[in-house]
Amino acid sequence: MAAQWSRSPEVTSLPRHFHAEEEEAEVDGRRKRRKGGSLRLSVVFLHRQSSVMEALQWFSSFLVLLLVVLRSALSQNKPAYFKDGGELVLRPAAVSEPISSVEWQFKSSTGVYQVAQWVKDKLPLDYYVRFKDRAKLSLTTGELRLRGMKSSDEGTFMVEINNLQQSVKFDAKLMKVLDRPEILVRPLSCSAESKDCMLTCSVDRHQAEPVTYSWSLDDGQWKEGPKDRLIINQLNTDATANAKSYRCRVKNDVSQQDSEPHPDPFSKTAPEPDNTGAVVGGVVGGVGVIILLALVVIGLLYRFKRELFNRYFSFLPCGKENPEPQPTNEDAANPEEMKTLNRDTV
Template sequence: MEKLTWCWLLLAVLNSALAQNKLTTKYFTDGGELTLDLRPPPPPGPLGDVLWKIDGNLVAEWVKDIVPVTYYRNFIGRTTLNVTTGRLVIKDMTKADMGVYSVEVNRKVQNERYNAVWIKEVPQPEIWIRPLTCSNDSDSCTLDCEANITEPAGPVTYSWKKGDGEWKESGKDLDITKNGTLDVETFTCRIQNPVSERDSKPKRNPLLEVQSQESDLRDCRETDVFMSMQKRG
């Protein structure tokens, strides 16, 4: 019985330690906005005081009837603290604003902390066809969604669209077959991260038959001639 009680006590201590160390990642980019909420929300009733910090340094502070809302250092002029909800909003973010944000409410340190991470917006991607010999004579090919990402971009996802269809999240590469894409004229890929998204230019389906420009012009001339004869008749 004593051993079981000890196990329950140890489990409770471990759960408490894990709660105290809960860290949520929030991504932002240059000129962006960072919004931090109290999690879990405070108990019902008005707040008495709120204190936000970054890496232990003061960001914003408020104590009811004692300290008016006050902002510190480079957060002055671009930060808003809601004394009803405890929400903190910081505008015009820069790489210098990276760090771990924590909050105290009613003189109690909250479990939730935020790791603010700076990332770059994604560049416009481009679709490459593999192998280079892929043509309308091929049975299958691979489309590769390439983007020149040279800076930290955070988690990146890829999506593909067939013609004017819906976007579907997929991998960086898309395998296509002739039988499966006979009714698809173009493919477009999208690259997305937590702060931005960019689309490629549509790429013509390489497995479709290609009419030559001369053939297209000849068809147009024949159509014009036929219409003229119809009018004369």
């Protein structure tokens, strides 16, 4: 037993060697885990770096797009309307420094023309041929006034102040003066028994756009609104009364017109809705279509009349057009032929 117990330390030395190998393996595992951790950190860092680069690229693209939009908005042409024979006023943007030079140019479909030019202490104010007798330039504000405008003056006006081209340009366009509007009532059967009706401010808008509309009740305050106005018959509700009259106003940049007062269509004493224009227009249009169809039919008949007459009425004398004259005995028996005939007989 003593001998056996004396060998026990040698037997217990084996686990120490075994534990050394485990420790070495554990150290290697830690190293590998450290390398794996560092690799993962590198991957995460690279991923974050790429995300930051993508964010910077997106932000830079957004800034470029924003600058383009702002520049286009600032350089957008501003419409400037004028009526035939009227005046056009062009006001450039204000500048911070005193004006020392002004130059206006006009661009049309035929080219670019000088309008007015002035340089302080160097070049006196001069107007060029196209607008020479119709232009007036303010040397303090750069404002340009043009008289006697006509359709050939449509185009783009550009201004340069203190040797700097302004971003705002003016698109000059001819605009028609509005006619007096008329209030139409819909439906045609609108009466005191109707619950609601529609009022339409009718006007010819050809070459007169843009047009704004306003309404006034009982000659009261004007309020801007749509072209069509829905009115409710207040007599069928808890309200006391309807408006007694309605008026509409049309307005564009060169003119303004008001309609005649129109009585309340719900009133029992109100006249029938005057929609004569619409009715007459429909009748004239229908008659025009019928006349056009009749002309087409007559033209076709005239084109094929020879064929029709020859096919169905050739047996009639009138069915032949310009028949060839047949020779007669009187025409054949002229004196010369008679002499020749007598000679042959002899």
